[in-house]
Amino acid sequence: MTFVLELLVSLLIVGGGAFLLIGSIGMVKLPDLLTRLHAPTKATTLGVGGALVASMVFFAGLEGTLSIHEVLITAFLFMTAPISAHFIAKAHLHEHTELRDGLPPTGRPVGWSTFDAAPAAGEADGEDDRRGAHD
Amino acid sequence: MIEYALQFGLAAASLALLLNLWRLLRGPALMDRVLAVDTMVINIIALIILFGIQQRSTIFFEAALLFAMFGFISTVAYCRFILRGDVIE
16 A cells, blocks of 8 residues: 555656646747747646645655645645736737737627727627727 | 655756746746746745655645745736736726
8 A cells, every 4th residue: 555655656746747847848948928828837737736746645645644735735826827827928918019910800899808998888799890999 | 766756856846947047037028037937936836845745844835835825926916017007006
């Protein structure tokens, strides 16, 4: 039983470390920020989740001291990683307004939310296929 | 067996930190640097957790939790500063 637990902890640590490395290699290799954003937010979060589960199994199964902190850290990281990625992407679009030229039409009378003002109440329900109010 | 796995994990997290540092120094866009710091915080959390397993001590989890909170809050604060020109309106 101890051997199985040790094997599980070792596999989780190795897998987590591999995912951490893959996420950081992706952040160095990928071409621009909006693609680069994918590597740390997915692979690195999974890697640190693997390390935290390994720690939980290690302390609960082998040391006999059940600790609940890892669950807190895992839940916090998995909740906050998409939020910070969304904020970074939005701030990047806010800084580089030339990126709006590559966007597809929204199919609605209002434009994309980062570049155009929010629609007035009731305005977003029309069938018009304009990009935004200003063009 | 766990010792070898821990050595691999610590080496992988440290190498990941060095790659993040390269992106932090190089990063062409401003948000690249913010993303690099955000990823560095996550890698440091993994490093603290693996160090805690190696030392067989649960005392490092509070440090990891504090790192997680401050990393998230600083990223969001910087992005809000870029987006709105102010952190707390």
